[in-house]
Amino acid sequence: MLQISNRGQQMPASPIRKLVPYAEAAKKNGVKVYHLNIGQPDIETPPSILDAVRKADIPVLEYSHSAGNESYRKKLVSYYKSVGINVTPDQIIVTTGGSEAIMFGFFCCLNPGDEVIIPEPFYANYNGFAVEAGVKVVPITASIESGFALPPISEFEKVITPNTKAIIVCSPNNPTGYLYGREEMEALKTICLKHNLYLFSDEAYREFTYSGEFVSAMHLDGMEENVVLMDTISKRYSACGARLGAFVTKNKAVYDAAMKFAQARLSPPGLAQIMGEAAVDLPPSYFDSPKAEYIARRDLLVKRLNEMPGVFCPNPGGAFYAMAKLPIDDSDKFCQWLLESFSHNSQTVMLAPATGFYGTPGLGKNEVRLAYVLNLNDLSNAMDCLEKALEQYPGRVETTRRELAMSNKQ
Amino acid sequence: MLQISNRGQQMPASPIRKLVPYAEAAKKNGVKVYHLNIGQPDIETPPSILDAVRKADIPVLEYSHSAGNESYRKKLVSYYKSVGINVTPDQIIVTTGGSEAIMFGFFCCLNPGDEVIIPEPFYANYNGFAVEAGVKVVPITASIESGFALPPISEFEKVITPNTKAIIVCSPNNPTGYLYGREEMEALKTICLKHNLYLFSDEAYREFTYSGEFVSAMHLDGMEENVVLMDTISKRYSACGARLGAFVTKNKAVYDAAMKFAQARLSPPGLAQIMGEAAVDLPPSYFDSPKAEYIARRDLLVKRLNEMPGVFCPNPGGAFYAMAKLPIDDSDKFCQWLLESFSHNSQTVMLAPATGFYGTPGLGKNEVRLAYVLNLNDLSNAMDCLEKALEQYPGRVETTRRELAMSNKQ
Numbered sequence: 069m070l071q072i073s074n075r076g077q078q079m080p081a082s083p084i085r086k087l088v089p090y091a092e093a094a095k096k097n098g099v100k101v102y103h104l105n106i107g108q109p110d111i112e113t114p115p116s117i118l119d120a121v122r123k124a125d126i127p128v129l130e131y132s133h134s135a136g137n138e139s140y141r142k143k144l145v146s147y148y149k150s151v152g153i154n155v156t157p158d159q160i161i162v163t164t165g166g167s168e169a170i171m172f173g174f175f176c177c178l179n180p181g182d183e184v185i186i187p188e189p190f191y192a193n194y195n196g197f198a199v200e201a202g203v204k205v206v207p208i209t210a211s212i213e214s215g216f217a218l219p220p221i222s223e224f225e226k227v228i229t230p231n232t233k234a235i236i237v238c239s240p241n242n243p244t245g246y247l248y249g250r251e252e253m254e255a256l257k258t259i260c261l262k263h264n265l266y267l268f269s270d271e272a273y274r275e276f277t278y279s280g281e282f283v284s285a286m287h288l289d290g291m292e293e294n295v296v297l298m299d300t301i302s303k304r305y306s307a308c309g310a311r312l313g314a315f316v317t318k319n320k321a322v323y324d325a326a327m328k329f330a331q332a333r334l335s336p337p338g339l340a341q342i343m344g345e346a347a348v349d350l351p352p353s354y355f356d357s358p359k360a361e362y363i364a365r366r367d368l369l370v371k372r373l374n375e376m377p378g379v380f381c382p383n384p385g386g387a388f389y390a391m392a393k394l395p396i397d398d399s400d401k402f403c404q405w406l407l408e409s410f411s412h413n414s415q416t417v418m419l420a421p422a423t424g425f426y427g428t429p430g431l432g433k434n435e436v437r438l439a440y441v442l443n444l445n446d447l448s449n450a451m452d453c454l455e456k457a458l459e460q461y462p463g464r465v466e467t468t469r470r471e472l473a474m475s476n477k478q
Numbered sequence: 479m480l481q482i483s484n485r486g487q488q489m490p491a492s493p494i495r496k497l498v499p500y501a502e503a504a505k506k507n508g509v510k511v512y513h514l515n516i517g518q519p520d521i522e523t524p525p526s527i528l529d530a531v532r533k534a535d536i537p538v539l540e541y542s543h544s545a546g547n548e549s550y551r552k553k554l555v556s557y558y559k560s561v562g563i564n565v566t567p568d569q570i571i572v573t574t575g576g577s578e579a580i581m582f583g584f585f586c587c588l589n590p591g592d593e594v595i596i597p598e599p600f601y602a603n604y605n606g607f608a609v610e611a612g613v614k615v616v617p618i619t620a621s622i623e624s625g626f627a628l629p630p631i632s633e634f635e636k637v638i639t640p641n642t643k644a645i646i647v648c649s650p651n652n653p654t655g656y657l658y659g660r661e662e663m664e665a666l667k668t669i670c671l672k673h674n675l676y677l678f679s680d681e682a683y684r685e686f687t688y689s690g691e692f693v694s695a696m697h698l699d700g701m702e703e704n705v706v707l708m709d710t711i712s713k714r715y716s717a718c719g720a721r722l723g724a725f726v727t728k729n730k731a732v733y734d735a736a737m738k739f740a741q742a743r744l745s746p747p748g749l750a751q752i753m754g755e756a757a758v759d760l761p762p763s764y765f766d767s768p769k770a771e772y773i774a775r776r777d778l779l780v781k782r783l784n785e786m787p788g789v790f791c792p793n794p795g796g797a798f799y800a801m802a803k804l805p806i807d808d809s810d811k812f813c814q815w816l817l818e819s820f821s822h823n824s825q826t827v828m829l830a831p832a833t834g835f836y837g838t839p840g841l842g843k844n845e846v847r848l849a850y851v852l853n854l855n856d857l858s859n860a861m862d863c864l865e866k867a868l869e870q871y872p873g874r875v876e877t878t879r880r881e882l883a884m885s886n887k888q
Contacts, residue, residue: 070674070703076586076735085544085741106541113539121749122532129523129719129753131516134495164574164721167743175610176486180590196742200585202612264480293480309539309748311574325486331495332606333577337747338719339531343539 078199083192083424090407091418099411102450104438105403105418107242109388111306111358120346121339129338134330136162136314140341143348144314150352151274153286153297153316161315161326162336162344166272166300167193169315173234173296174201176325177266182233184268187219189391189425189432191242191270206232207427212393212435215382216244218252224259234266235259237285240273243425243437244391245366245384253283260294266322267291270298273387275355278363280385292318301340303388305347306358310340362388365440365447372451373438376458378466390438391422397463399423399436405461412456415449434465488609493602493834500817501828509821512860514848515813515828517652519798521716521768530756531749539748544740546572546724550751553758554724560762561684563696563707563726571725571736572746572754576682576710577603579725583644583706584611586735587676592643594678597629599801599835599842601652601680616642617837622803622845625792626654628662634669644676645669647695650683653835653847654801655776655794663693670704676732677701680708683797685765688773690795702728711750713798715757716768720750772798775850775857782861783848786868788876800848801832807873809833809846820867827860827867844875 084106091101135141141157148155163169170193178184180202186194188207198205208223210216224235237256239248248256260267269285285295300313315330317323330336366383369390373381378395396402399421406416420439422432440447458464494516501511545551551567558565573579580603588594590612596604598617608615618633620626634645647666649658658666670677679695695705710723727733740746776793779800783791788805806812809831816826830849832842850857868874 070587070676070729070732072586072731072735073589073592075589076732076738079735079738079742081738082544082741108538108540110538112537118536118539126528127522128520129528129717130518131718134492164747165744171743176482177480179483179485180612182483193742193744196738200739200742202590266480307539308541309745311745311747319480321482322480322486325482325489328486328489328491328606329610331492332489332603332610333581334575334603335719335721337574337721337750339749339753340747343749 075199080192080195080199084420087403087407087418090404094407094416098414100415101407102415102417102442102446102453104440104442104450105420107303107389107439107441108308109303109306109441110443111361113306114347114350114354116350117305117307117343117346121342124342132335132338132341134335135160135327136336137341137345140345143345147348151284153284155286155316155318159316159318159323161323161330162341163313163315164336165302165311166270166298166313169298169300169313170194170197170268170270171200172315172326172329173268173298174198174203175329176322177296178203178233181231183229183231184234184236185224185227185232186236186427188427189243189422190236190427191238192424194236195427204231205427209428209431210244210246212380212382212391216241216246216391218248218255221255221259228263232263232265234268236268236270238270238272239283240277240384240386242273242387243389243420243422245387245389247277247280247385248283249280250283253285253288257288257291260291265294267295268298269295272300272303275304276359276362276388277386278359278366282386286316294319296322301344301347307343310343311337312340312344362440364444366390368444368447369438369440369451372448376455379458388440390440391435392438393435394458395465396434396461397465398433401463402461403436406457410457410460412453415453417450417453417457485609490602490605490609494830497813497817497828500814504817504826508824510825511817512825512827512852512856512863514850514852514860515830517713517799517849517851518718519713519716519851520853521771523716524757524760524764526760527715527717527753527756531752534752542745542748542751544745545570545737546746547751547755550755553755557758558726561694563694565696565726565728569726569728569733571733571740572751573723573725574746575712575721576680576708576723579708579710579723580604580607580678580680581610582725582736582739583678583708584608584613585739586732587706588613588643591641593639593641594644594646595634595637595642596646596837598837599626599653599832600646600837601648602834604646605837614641615837619838619841620654620656622790622792622801626651626656626801628658628665631665631669638673642673642675644678646678646680648680648682649693650687650794650796652683652797653799653830653832655797655799657687657690657795658693659690660693663695663698667698667701670701675704676706677704678706678708682710682713685714686769686772686798687796688769688776692796696726704729706732711754711757715760717753720753721747722750722754772850774854776800778854778857779848779850779861782858786865789868798850800850801845802848803845804868805875806844806871807875808843811873812871813846815871816867820870822863822866825859825863827863
C-alpha cells in the first residue's frame with residue numbers, strides 16, 4: 069500500500085476554507101452568505117495596472133530572471149524608498165505571492181527541528197510552511213484583552229531554546245489588525261540581537277495603517293543581517309490573484325541561498341510582474357480612497373460588535389481584520405452553525421473560527437476573525453445577522469461580569 | 479553569527495544559469511551569443527491566448543480556488559482527453575508552473591531520507607526539489623551510446639532499498655530528447671507495482687514527439703494509485719513566463735494531501751489561468767507548425783554535430799534538446815571558454831555543460847546539452863561557431879577509434 073508522506077499527513081487543512089462546503093450548501097438553499105471569513109478585498113484592482121498587461125507587446129512570454137525582471141526590481145526599489153526602506157535591486161527576489169517569500173525564508177534560514185517563535189494568534193498558513201520545512205512553531209500568546217499587543221520580552225525569553233532561530237512578526241497584523249508600535253519593534257530587535265535570531269517580517273498590510281506610525285522591520289538600525297522582509301502586492305493593490313510578492317533582505321548569504329531556491333522554480337509569474345511594475349507608478353493618493361473605505365468599515369464593525377451583549381472587539385490599528393470575543397461555547401461549532409442552521413431574512417454571515425490562528429490548543433474557542441472586505445451596507449447586514457445569531461445560538465455562554473470587566477470594555 | 483540552513487547550503491546552483499555572467503561579459507565585448515543553453519523557445523506565444531487576457535473583464539483580480547479555477551480544470555479535462563488521458567476536474571490541481579507540481583509530489587509522497595530513482599542525465603532542478611524535501615536522489619545511468627534508452631530493470635533492482643519510494647521519468651526527456659517507448663513504460667510499471675513505488679511522470683514535452691508514439695504514464699492500466707503526472711503549459715504553448723502547470727493524480731490520498739499544500743499558498747497565478755483556458759481552444763493543428771519547425775531544427779543540429787570530427791549526437795525522438803559527446807576534457811571549462819575566450823566572426827555559442835544533469839559525480843564531463851530553440855539560420859551559425867571552437871579549444875581530447883566505434887555513429 070502506497071503511503072503519503074508524514075508531512076502530507078501533518079499538513080493542516082486551511083482553517084479559513086474548511087467551512088466552504090457549508091457555505092455552498094447554504095447558498096444552494098437560497099441563503100445569502102456575507103463572506104467575512106477570508107481576506108479577499110472587494111476593492112477594485114486599479115484598472116491602469118491591468119491595462120499595462122493589456123497593452124504589453126509580448127511576442128513570446130518568456131521566463132523572467134529568477135529574481136524577477138530587473139526593471140520591476142528597480143521600480144520596487146523606488147517604491148520601498150517611498151516607505152522609508154532603502155534597498156537595492158539585488159536585495160530583492162520577486163516571488164510568487166507573499167507565500168513563496170515566506171517559504172524561501174523558512175527553507176533558507178531554518179533547519180528541520182529548528183524553532184520559530186510567533187506571537188499568537190497568527191496567520192494560519194505559517195503552520196503549513198513550518199510543516200513543509202520541518203520547523204517547530206512556538207507560539208507566545210497575545211491577549212484580546214490587551215488588544216493583541218506584543219507580549220513582554222520576558223515571555224519570549226521563557227521559550228527561547230538553543231533551537232530557536234527566528235521570530236515572525238506581521239504588522240499590521242493578520243488576524244488581529246494590531247499595529248506594532250516603535251517600542252514593540254525595538255523590543256523585537258533587542259531579543260533578536262541578544263539571541264542571534266532572524267526576524268521574518270510579514271508586511272502585507274503596510275499601506276493599511278489607520279492609527280499610529282507604521283514601523284517596518286527594515287527601519288530598525290543594526291538589524292541588517294537579521295531581517296527578512298516578506299511582502300506581496302495582493303492587498304496593496306487588491307491583486308490577490310496575481311500571485312506576486314517579494315523576498316527582501318540585506319543579508320547576502322540568505323539572499324544567495326534564496327536565489328538558489330528561486331532558480332529551482334525558474335521564475336515568478338510574468339504577466340503579474342507587468343502589473344506590479346505599473347502599480348509603482350500609481351500616485352501616492354491612490355491609497356486614500358481604499359484606506360478611507362477601510363476605516364469607515366472598521367468603525368462600523370467595531371461599534372456594532374461592541375454593542376452586542378457579551379461581545380468584545382478591540383479596535384484594530386491596521387489591515388482589514390478584527391478579532392472578536394463572542395459569548396459562545398466553540399467558535400468552530402458556531403461558524404458551522406451560522407451556515408448550516410441559521411438565517412435571518414434569508415441571509416447569514418461566514419466567519420473564521422479563531423482556533424485556526426492559535427498554536428496553543430484550546431485557545432480561540434470563543435473568538436472569531438472578521439475580515440471587513442465588504443461594503444458598508446453589506447457589512448451592516450452581516451452585523452444584523454451576527455446579532456440575531458448570537459441571540460439564537462444554542463451554545464451561547466453568558467460572559468461573567470468579571471470577564472467583561474477584564475476585557476476592559478468601558 | 480547567523481547561519482543559513484543546511485538546505486540553503488546544499489541547494490545546488492542552477493547549472494544552466496551559472497554561466498550567465500560570462501555570457502553577459504561576452505555581449506558587453508560586442509560578441510553575439512547564440513543561446514542553446516536554456517529551454518526557452520523562440521516560438522511565438524499564440525496571440526489568441528494573450529488576447530483572452532486582454533479581453534477579460536477583471537474588476538477585482540481575486541484569489542482563485544486553490545486547485546485552480548473550476549472552469550480551467552474542466553477545460554483541462556477535455557485537453558487531457560484529447561491526448562488519451564481520462565481524468566476528472568477533482569484529480570487536477572493547477573500549479574505555479576511544472577516546478578510547483580514537482581514540489582508537491584516530493585512533499586506529499588516522500589519523507590526526509592526517502593530515495594527517488596531517476597535515470598540520469600536528468601532535469602537538474604529535480605536535485606533542488608530533492609534538497610528542499612530532504613530526499614535522496616539515486617541516479618541510474620542511461621548511456622549516450624544507447625541514445626539514452628531506459629536502463630534495464632536489473633539496474634533499477636540493484637539500487638532499490640527499503641527507502642526507495644518513487645521513480646521519476648520524463649518523456650520526451652529533458653535533457654536528452656529521448657522518447658520512452660511503450661515497452662519501457664511497461665517496464666517502469668512492472669518495477670513500480672513490484673516494489674510499491676510512485677511513478678512521477680514529467681510530461682512537459684508531450685506535444686513535441688517526432689518519431690514513435692507518445693506514451694503517458696497515465697496510459698498505464700493498473701497504475702492509478704502510483705502515477706503522479708507533473709505538467710506545464712510552458713513548452714506546450716511557448717508560455718514559460720506564465721508559470722502555469724498541473725499536478726494530476728487519481729490517488730485520492732495524494733490528491734488530498736497536495737490540496738493542503740495548495741491551500742497553504744492560496745492559489746495559482748490568475749492571469750495565466752485565463753491564458754491556459756484559452757489555450758485549450760486552440761485547434762489541434764496549432765501544434766503542426768512548431769512541431770515541423772522543431773523537426774527541421776533537430777535534423778540540422780544532429781546532422782551538423784555528427785559531421786564534426788570526434789562528435790557524437792544521438793537522434794532525439796522528442797522535446798527540443800539534444801545531448802552531444804564532444805572531444806573535450808571538461809564540459810564546464812569548455813562552455814566557459816566558449817564565452818570567455820572564443821569568438822568566430824564576433825559570434826559564439828552558449829551551451830549547458832552536461833555535468834549538471836548527472837547525479838553521479840564525474841559523468842557528463844565530455845557531454846553538453848543543446849536546446850534547439852533558435853531559428854534555422856541562427857542554429858546554423860551556432861554550429862559554425864561550435865565547429866570552429868572545437869578546432870581551437872586547448873582542452874581538446876582526441877577520441878579513440880574504439881570509443882568512436884562504441885558510440886555507434888553510422
